Amino acid sequence: MDKVMVRAGRSLVKHVPEPTLRRLPLYYRLLRQLRETGCKGVSCTTIGRELKLDATQVRKDIEVTGTVGRPKVGYDLVELTCAIERFLGWDNTTEAFLVGAGSLGEALLGYPGFAECGLNIVAAFDVDPNKCHRVIHGKHVRHVSKLPNLMRRMRVRFGIITVPAAEAQHAAELLVEGGVLAIWNFAPAKIRVPDSIIVTNEDLYCSLAVMSQRLTKKLAESRSKGEPKA
């Protein structure tokens, strides 16, 4: 009933399928690699071969960025790279706060290439006083109690949660108090926030489930191969 299309009807931007959004960074990375080799253009066929994707699918994905190609030649590398950047909003810097200065938080603070995606983690927060007042990868760690005020003052609108599952809801509430617009949640727990806030869960157990089941299935199949028709 209250489908995406309702909003899309009002929106100037057409709805883009999530699978497409998830493939765009793969193209982007490949394109940058190709540029480094001195290449000028690229075709869907080439991208598809490199990434093991159907060429038509690549073409449809590229279409959403508004880039037009030329028959027999393909797309201009620079033009396409910029179009993807623009489409994803990676051409503008988004400042972010990170909650949870454990090893996962540390990993994200030092993650290479976030800057190229316009993501700038400006500070980290933790409940543990022992973890505060440190500097990790050039970012200060402060106490969570300072988060909401600082967030409003600095006009930061993006939050990353890397706390344990039990503390995720608390972290989310602090971000909401600070006026967050979007949350990237790495805690294996669902958080309750107002509907207007964009939430993306990065739940490792979901991926693990896909792997586990495939591996289990594969092992079951290779076992039953020894005794077919059984």
Place this chain on the structure above:
Amino acid sequence: MDKVMVRAGRSLVKHVPEPTLRRLPLYYRLLRQLRETGCKGVSCTTIGRELKLDATQVRKDIEVTGTVGRPKVGYDLVELTCAIERFLGWDNTTEAFLVGAGSLGEALLGYPGFAECGLNIVAAFDVDPNKCHRVIHGKHVRHVSKLPNLMRRMRVRFGIITVPAAEAQHAAELLVEGGVLAIWNFAPAKIRVPDSIIVTNEDLYCSLAVMSQRLTKKLAESRSKGEPKA
């Protein structure tokens, strides 16, 4: 051409859509929480309400685990929990090697609850001699040169890659040499391995793209609301 169905035709196990596999852990977690409250049974309606999913979808997902429910009552909590565990292969222990003892590797070594999913990371490896011979969360860190032999000897068939993008291919080759069956790749790079090996990529940039685009779109919409028809 060489579709999934080709294999599925030979397989005893029916093909299960990936979205379903990714939702099962969410049910699993909720179910365990409910069990702790002393609850005995649960309905699709309840699960759907908690997780903001359609009840029919929940029912279809549960169907793949082979659990049968009772009208008006729902499913038995213990039965359903066990069925999900069994279906995902989480009832058997899978031993794994982790390559890359940086902060991301450390985060995974200390990740809570992997044991409940049957995942047991038995050792970590790194190219950096300074990182070797340490013990992180009770797991020894060894030099990567020891990986292939040790992997064969210990009969470990699952690999986790947490090295920088540039070293991902090398890490993958070591795992292949060790006889790996499935790889969970956290490096933002595609790895080339024989087709028979199951690979799941945990690419943060793909998720970031979804977030970025939604945020960009949202900001664009809220801006154009001020000046409609423009």
Place this chain on the structure above:
DNA sequence: TTAATATCGAGAATTATTTCTCGATTAGAA
């Protein structure tokens, strides 16, 4: 005991996504 209601299970309908098909276009070779 009977009626009302919540739920499951199965299949139909809808919607989303991927893949196929084909005409148009353009670079490069003959």
Place this chain on the structure above:
DNA sequence: TTCTAATCGAGAAATAATTCTCGATATTAA
């Protein structure tokens, strides 16, 4: 210049996933 081959773009077709519909069944309350 003309032919050939590679590619794009658009729309049709096929496939996958979600949501709807409805009959059957079991619990609870009257």
